[in-house]
Amino acid sequence: MPVSIDIVTLAPSLDMYGDPDSSSAYSLSGHVTVSLHSPNSIFERRRTTSFLLQSLELTFEGQSEIVAPQIGYSGIRLCSITRQLVSTEPLELSNEGQEESNAPCRWNLVFNIPIPGWLPASSKYGVDDMGTSYTLYATAKFLDLDNTSPWSLSALCAPFRSREREVHAEKTIPIRRFVDSQFLDPAEVPLTTFLVNSKTNPPKRDDDRPRIPQEIISKLQILASIPEYVDVLEDSIDLTLRMRVHDLEEEQCRRLQLSAFAVNVLQREKCRHRPSAEYRRRFPLPSESQQPPNIPLRSCHRLGYLYDGFYSPPINNDAAHIRTFSLLPSEENGEYILGDHNYVFAHNVPGETPIWYTLQTSIPFIPDPDVIKRDESSDWIGLPSLRPTGSSPLLTFRHEVCISLMIGYDLPDQNQQATETLTFAIPLRFAHVPPPPPPSARTCPLPALSQSMIIPSAESLPAISSEYSETALPAYSQLFHSNGDRKLDSTPLPLYTAHEQPCPSESTSANPDEPCEPSDRGHKVEHADDDDNSSETTPLL
Structure with missing residues (x-):
């Protein structure tokens, strides 16, 4: 198939900090790459290929499955979040001008999906590594606009093929949960x-x-x-x-x-076998109408199909x-x-x-x-x-x-x-204690956003740079309290003082003897939050 899609996330995992909180959310960012390959056949030369991208749907879904004595198999949907990346009108994709190139034409559509902060961490449990897992699914629907010659081989097969196509891609998204702490020792x-x-x-x-x-x-x-x-x-x-x-x-x-x-x-x-009433009260699980067997899981374990046919779940939930x-x-x-x-x-x-x-x-x-x-x-x-x-x-x-x-x-x-x-x-x-950030991430200033990382509109569909910065940034809870107040810096930086000596390499002055203007280009910013620790049990005074 000349069209394929691939999901690329900004980070290999989604890291959460602190206890599960239904009022918080995390960002899952990345882009979906749409690749258009030039058809290659021994009977005809390469030609211009055009497609109309009608929709590109992303769905983030989490599920939990177990099998245990006295329970049998049980599966539940944790969440299902859908985003449409082509929402205004269809987009035309064509390899015109690059028909003879062996490299495919690529378009990157960026996404940013808010993920609830109460979700449990990914884990494997029981036989065949069941447990809690999360997957990002992508579905692209497009229309073939290829106007072939009436005497070509493709024209002979055209009555037997549909012009509407659909391609799929999926990517596992591990969720890691760490304790909200700055104590490395x-x-x-x-x-x-x-x-x-x-x-x-x-x-x-x-x-x-x-x-x-x-x-x-x-x-x-x-x-x-x-x-x-x-x-x-x-x-x-x-x-x-x-x-x-x-x-x-x-x-x-x-x-x-x-x-x-x-x-x-x-x-x-x-x-x-089923979530407790207390758990449903604390966290917004999908309703029973969205749970199996009403709506089956997208990636149900094979034991789930086996128990559906040979095992009746217990009457007592x-x-x-x-x-x-x-x-x-x-x-x-x-x-x-x-x-x-x-x-x-x-x-x-x-x-x-x-x-x-x-x-x-x-x-x-x-x-x-x-x-x-x-x-x-x-x-x-x-x-x-x-x-x-x-x-x-x-x-x-x-x-x-x-x-x-x-x-x-x-x-x-x-x-x-x-x-x-x-x-x-x-x-x-x-x-799990979060690993210490690399030395470069503790002192380097935040990188500036490149204009190539921003899509003005879905209609223009420019190519998006995939060279994202890998700088490890601190979590929101490490810089701000739960009420939104900023945490005080326990080790404040010294006050700014202008440099009197000239800058040997960064000076832009036409006169080399003229001292350069003070600049904060070389200043580095560090944040250290206060000891804002909480425990389920109040310590004794």
């Missing part, structure tokens, strides 16, 4: 502190061991601090525990000891499959023995503020999915692997650190010790 990530509401394990029926009185164990206060987020590429988590006893007599403080503690990092996965597994290495059991006679509260002085006992540790976890053991559902939903914390319509990933403290208490007038195990869990957030 993990040690600089702020901590989130939780006031722990610990619970004692209930006694077993045949357990006759002595227990710590409730009026004593209830006086124990615990604060747990973890980083606001943890990079999925890291291999350990820093944990800080602070403990003290409040309003407890000195003699009783000397009897309490911390003998051991245990930690575990858990990932909880939940696969749903709340059907779900839940999987929980530990992220600790196989050689780690998460238990740490502190030794005997570890009376950490014995130094409290009556009438003074209780002393905090601080315990710091580093918890290892496994970022490599191949190391985690296979379970019975691995054949359905894939091997257990570490994933960023977040939610999508059909998938939810949550993480938590489970902590157990073994507390001992020397009973008065008895030669035995009562023990209790306090257990609690604190939420943990895994995220």
Whole structure:
């Protein structure tokens, strides 16, 4: 076919920052290349070819698919955004004057599609790499205006072919979501502190061991601090525990000891057959009339066709499959023995503020999915692997650190010790940290827009330069607050001062002895935003 189209995007992926937000949007820019090739035949010489481009439609569509036990196959459309690039009147394309050239004639039509900022990141999940994906589809419709000679071979075939043609192209658009932060060093990530509401394990029926009185164990206060987020590429988590006893007599403080503690990092996965009502309330998913099977997905997985014919979906739309597994290495059991006679509260002085006992540790976890053991559902939903914390319509990933403290208490007038195990869990957030920008992108000024990048009107259809700048620009959320106010620069630039010495190479003066005028051509602009960090849980003061 002499006409073909190709989609070229400005960047290889669409990067989003921060939590999903239905009030934000990102720009997906690029151009669609329409190529016109000169027909080549051994029976006739090359001739002028003309086509009438009637429409060029772009559709950005996202979908999510899963297959899991108790659910089967489930697919949902996340979004569908359509733009028409030829909206006024048809455009005539011709290779007149370049018939003998082996290179095709090309026209570039630029596009800029707003993409909702609440969309989940692209991911693969389950068998055959199902999951969340996004694709940009292009459809061009054109009319053949070729006026062939009545004695040519093309004229003999003309009654058997249609003058209306249609060509298609598609391109996968990965969406990457990063945490909204400027902390490149993990040690600089702020901590989130939780006031722990610990619970004692209930006694077993045949357990006759002595227990710590409730009026004593209830006086124990615990604060747990973890980083606001943890990079999925890291291999350990820093944990800080602070403990003290409040309003407890000195003699009783000397009897309490911390003998051991245990930690575990858990990932909880939940696969749903249909999006929850809470998710639909927060994010504008397409209506049921636009979902399969009413309107099938453009790129449905082959398992979807299989289940349509042999499997009936569950009547209960709340059907779900839940999987929980530990992220600790196989050689780690998460238990740490502190030794005997570890009376950490014995130094409290009556009438003074209780002393905090601080315990710091580093918890290892496994970022490599191949190391985690296979379970019975691995054949359905894939091997257990570490994933960023977040939610999508059909998938939810949550993480938590489970902590157990073994507390001992020397009973008065008895030669035995009562023990209790306090257990609690604190939420943990895994995220992708954006890579640092290249040195040139941190100091170079923004490039000026070339006139060849602008289309005055769709009728003229000039050639558009495809040499876009690859300078990495900061995200909007890094320069402005959510209410639109600009973030203050924590490291302001020095005030402008004119250069007294002449410019050796940039001077345009006719007299080489005349000093050049002050110029800000060599000045560079850098922005550093303030620490505007937020957490789902309010840190303690």
